[in-house]
Amino acid sequence: MNQPSSRPTSELMLRETASQTAGPYVHIGLALAAAGNPTRDEEIWNEMARDGAEGEHIEVVGTVIDGNGDLVRDAFIEAWQADAKGEYRREFDLKKPFNSFGRTATTFDHGSEWSLKTIKPGPVAHASGQPQAPHINLAIFARGINIHLQTRLYFEDEAEANAACPVLTRIESPARRQTLIARREEVDGKVRYRLDIRLQGEGETVFFDF
Numbered sequence: 001m002n003q004p005s006s007r008p009t010s011e012l013m014l015r016e017t018a019s020q021t022a023g024p025y026v027h028i029g030l031a032l033a034a035a036g037n038p039t040r041d042e043e044i045w046n047e048m049a050r051d052g053a054e055g056e057h058i059e060v061v062g063t064v065i066d067g068n069g070d071l072v073r074d075a076f077i078e079a080w081q082a083d084a085k086g087e088y089r090r091e092f093d094l095k096k097p098f099n100s101f102g103r104t105a106t107t108f109d110h111g112s113e114w115s116l117k118t119i120k121p122g123p124v125a126h127a128s129g130q131p132q133a134p135h136i137n138l139a140i141f142a143r144g145i146n147i148h149l150q151t152r153l154y155f156e157d158e159a160e161a162n163a164a165c166p167v168l169t170r171i172e173s174p175a176r177r178q179t180l181i182a183r184r185e186e187v188d189g190k191v192r193y194r195l196d197i198r199l200q201g202e203g204e205t206v207f208f209d210f
Helices: 024-030 158-162 173-181
Strands: 057-062 076-081 100-104 114-120 135-141 149-155 181-187 191-194
Touching: 024 076, 024 173, 057 173, 076 114, 100 114, 173 181
Parallel strands: 057 191, 149 181
Antiparallel strands: 057 114, 076 100, 076 135, 135 149, 181 191
16 A cells, blocks of 8 residues: 655645747757758648638738847747637647648748738637637747747737727737737738737837736
């Protein structure tokens, strides 16, 4: 028969693993194309919406800029968003035309931009009962960041919904809110939204603690 331990419970619990900055192995394991490696047949990457996905098909692009104003060329970003009806698809399946989860990264090519091919999300319900404005949740991993940063991307042409969003309006400064607003562009007849993420300094992007 096992004897009960006389050690305090606090000593028996596993301690939290220390955080550390994201290094090159993140790209080698999760962003093969950005690392210059052959891709796998099944890859979670930046094509969140394919032909047949319901909703407005869009592309989202941007850069990541450090406190010195320089491009971060090896940042890794994860995206999580609702579908066109404002519902999250919690089961990931590459065979589906749309998945709520995707990954992207900046690179040393093409102006060091990250990109997502997706659909414009619908309004998501909030605990207050007030609908949230259409948005994409972003998690940023990069050198020098010990704990990943979390932010959101909102859409410039959803001004009315943005003004009433219970999350976006929690940011008191209107100027600070603008750091989360992606600008609408049209390239070759296709709709594209641009959001440049600034990690520090003037125009620093708003990051959330959740």
